[in-house]
Each structure stands twice: as structure tokens, then as C-alpha cells.
Amino acid sequence: AQKITQTQPGMFVQEKEAVTLDCTYDTSDQSYGLFWYKQPSSGEMIFLIYQGSYDEQNATEGRYSLNFQKARKSANLVISASQLGDSAMYFCAMRQPSGSARQLTFGSGTQLTVLP
Amino acid sequence: DGGITQSPKYLFRKEGQNVTLSCEQNLNHDAMYWYRQDPGQGLRLIYYSQIVNDFQKGDIAEGYSVSREKKESFPLTVTSAQKNPTAFYLCASSSGQEFTGELFFGEGSRLTVL
Numbered sequence: 155a156q157k158i159t160q161t162q163p164g165m166f167v168q169e170k171e172a173v174t175l176d177c178t179y180d181t182s183d184q185s186y187g188l189f190w191y192k193q194p195s196s197g198e199m200i201f202l203i204y205q206g207s208y209d210e211q212n213a214t215e216g217r218y219s220l221n222f223q224k225a226r227k228s229a230n231l232v233i234s235a236s237q238l239g240d241s242a243m244y245f246c247a248m249r250q251p252s253g254s255a256r257q258l259t260f261g262s263g264t265q266l267t268v269l270p
Numbered sequence: 271d272g273g274i275t276q277s278p279k280y281l282f283r284k285e286g287q288n289v290t291l292s293c294e295q296n297l298n299h300d301a302m303y304w305y306r307q308d309p310g311q312g313l314r315l316i317y318y319s320q321i322v323n324d325f326q327k328g329d330i331a332e333g334y335s336v337s338r339e340k341k342e343s344f345p346l347t348v349t350s351a352q353k354n355p356t357a358f359y360l361c362a363s364s365s366g367q368e369f370t371g372e373l374f375f376g377e378g379s380r381l382t383v384l
Binding site: 158163189191196197198199201204245257258259260261262263 | 303310311312313318328358360362372373374375376
């Protein structure tokens with residue numbers, strides 16, 4: 155069974171500094187996709203970044219980058235130059251070609267607070 | 271603009287009543303999903319549908335029902351059999367053909383049982 159683990163329930167970062175949110179996953183599939191979503195207090199889920207299991211380079215999207223270490227089964231999200239608007243819940247998730255309709259399986263999330 | 275619309279945003283229900291949450295998408299996506307989120311937790315899959323007139327149970331389907339009569343619509347009914355229905359409900363869709371694509375989410379419906 156696939157599983158996503160986020161071990162940091164809460165994180166604090168100073169404005170303009172970088173922060174790393176941890177994510178490890180467990181799967182026996184060779185093909186899979188890893189995603190990070192941001193959930194502000196309003197509740198909507200905002201897609202941030204995607205990493206494919208066969209992608210050789212780490213994904214980057216603006217201030218977001220994904221530190222993908224396949225052998226360790228980790229997919230940490232790095233946010234550079236944190237902004238106050240980055241304060242939110244962050245979820246790591248995985249999709250696989252097998253299983254239920256290629257659903258997203260989510261971790262429990264990390265609450266990030268950016269301090270002024 | 272393309273997207274997913276969920277309604278109502280807030281809903282209150284008395285115990286023993288069924289309620290239906292609406293989810294409509296104009297993204298022309300084949301697959302649609304319903305997730306439940308409890309405070310401080312991740313999302314759990316209730317039901318999903320890969321194509322019109324077909325749907326499958328997710329991890330926590332007991333006490334819920336769905337229909338998929340149109341590609342654009344995937345309503346969720348929370349029945350009186352759901353023992354703890356107070357939660358935040360999120361509807362999502364995807365093209366359904368690849369596992370590399372992200373899911374697009376609606377803004378959610380918050381259900382409170384009084």
C-alpha cells in the first residue's frame with residue numbers, strides 16, 4: 155500500500171529565509187508522480203509542483219523546488235525567500251498508475267508559519 | 271474561466287438528515303473525486319468516478335453515495351448512516367488518463383452537523 159509521511163506538524167520560518175518541508179513515501183511501483191499542494195486557511199487546494207519518478211532533474215517552479223531523492227524515497231519541498239503569504243498548510247501527495255483511479259494519496263500535512 | 275464549483279460553501283444539518291453537496295466542472299475532465307478532510311489531517315478519498323455512469327468506492331465510502339449522470343457533475347450525498355459527517359469536503363477532477371497530471375480542486379464545502 156502506498157503511504158506518504160510528513161513528520162513536521164508545524165514549521166516556523168523568518169520572512170525572506172528558505173524553508174524545507176519534509177516528505178517521505180512508500181511504494182513498490184517504479185512509476186509514480188509526487189505532488190505538493192498548498193492549502194491556505196480559506197480551504198482551497200493549490201497545486202505547487204510535480205516530480206515524476208523518472209525525472210532526472212529536480213523540479214522547480216519559481217520559488218518552489220523539490221528535492222527528490224529516489225533511493226531514500228524522499229521528496230522534500232524547498233521554499234526560497236519565504237513570504238508572509240506562504241503561511242498555509244502544505245501537503246505532499248503521490249499518484250500511481252495502479253490503484254484506485256490514479257487517485258492522489260496525501261500526507262497529514264505541515265502547517266507553515268512565516269514570521270515577519 | 272475553467273474550474274470546479276462546489277456548493278454550498280457552508281452547510282448545517284440536523285442529525286438524521288441526508289444532505290447533497292454539489293460539484294460541477296467545466297474542464298472537460300473524465301475523472302472526478304470526492305475527498306474528506308478532518309481538522310489537522312490530510313485528505314481521504316470517499317468516492318471517485320473515471321467516466322460517466324460509473325463510480326467506485328474510495329477508502330471511506332460508508333455513509334456516502336454519489337452519482338455521475340453527466341460528465342460535468344458529481345454530487346455527493348451524505349446520508350444519515352454517516353456517523354461523523356462534520357468535516358470539510360473537497361471535490362476534484364483530472365484528465366484521468368495519466369497519473370502525471372495534477373488534480374484540480376474546488377473550494378470545498380464545510381458541513382456541520384448540529
